[in-house]
Amino acid sequence: MAILSLQNVGYKVDTNEILKNINLDINENEFITITGPSGGGKSTLLKIIATLLTATTGEIFFDGKNQDEYAITEYRQQVSYCFQQPSLFGETVFDNLSFPYEIRQKEFDEKSAIEALKSVNLPETYLHKDINSLSGGERQRVALLRNTMFLPKVLLLDEVTVGLDARSIEIVHEFIDKIWKQGVTILQITHHEGEIKQANKIIWVEEGMIKDVTTKR
Numbered sequence: 396m397a398i399l400s401l402q403n404v405g406y407k408v409d410t411n412e413i414l415k416n417i418n419l420d421i422n423e424n425e426f427i428t429i430t431g432p433s434g435g436g437k438s439t440l441l442k443i444i445a446t447l448l449t450a451t452t453g454e455i456f457f458d459g460k461n462q463d464e465y466a467i468t469e470y471r472q473q474v475s476y477c478f479q480q481p482s483l484f485g486e487t488v489f490d491n492l493s494f495p496y497e498i499r500q501k502e503f504d505e506k507s508a509i510e511a512l513k514s515v516n517l518p519e520t521y522l523h524k525d526i527n528s529l530s531g532g533e534r535q536r537v538a539l540l541r542n543t544m545f546l547p548k549v550l551l552l553d554e555v556t557v558g559l560d561a562r563s564i565e566i567v568h569e570f571i572d573k574i575w576k577q578g579v580t581i582l583q584i585t586h587h588e589g590e591i592k593q594a595n596k597i598i599w600v601e602e603g604m605i606k607d608v609t610t611k612r
């Protein structure tokens with residue numbers, strides 16, 4: 396059974412049809428790249444899957460159940476969306492990494508948080524660092540950790556490496572690969588040649604439609 400199933404999904408603003416008749420089944424632990432020309436509808440599609448936008452037609456099923464039937468917080472813990480330009484919360488890295496525990500009413504686990512920081516090449520001392528002193532690449536790494544402290548079933552990545560320095564890009568790639576190998580389904584939007592190749596399925600979105608699907612292996 397597909398972990399995500401989009402059936403005749405459309406999105407219209409006034410008379411402008413931004414997405415038309417999208418049918419897509421995504422299996423558990425697939426690594427999918429969504430690519431295509433600017434303005435084709437990629438971000439709109441990912442935001443609909445993330446419940447940040449609501450489709451105007453069609454239905455979405457996650458884990459066999461209609462998206463409408465989930466409590467939004469429960470759904471977003473399982474289908475987690477990462478922005479191109481993440482906004483961090485509060486004042487310190489700690490405020491961000493403790494947040495996933497707070498919303499689950501769990502006690503913060505400092506040891507796991509430090510291990511997580513190290514997994515994206517940030518030292519232990521970063522836990523109490525002021526978020527305003529972080530570089531763009533460091534901010535994105537903290538945001539990715541916030542989304543994955545508790546592993547979601549699906550991780551949605553909207554051009555998360557755009558504008559980052561080369562070293563951060565490399566670290567983010569390694570981190571996403573590790574998350575994928577832990578069983579998470581990855582759905583990423585990218586124009587980056589190397590990232591397109593990382594995926595086992597490439598979906599081409601143009602003029603609000605899926606124009607091509609290439610499966611590797």
Ligand SMILES: Nc1ncnc2c1ncn2[C@@H]1O[C@H](COP(=O)(O)OP(=O)(O)OP(=O)(O)O)[C@@H](O)[C@H]1O
Nearest residue numbers: 408411413431432433434435436437438439440600
């Ligand atoms: N709320 C809205 N109202 C009107 N038009 C919109 C709205 N949201 C998106 N669009 C339009 O829908 C089209 C698709 O936008 P979208 O951001 O999904 O494309 P994209 O493929 O992600 O592009 P890019 O690669 O440049 O990020 C664009 O033409 C955009 O201007």
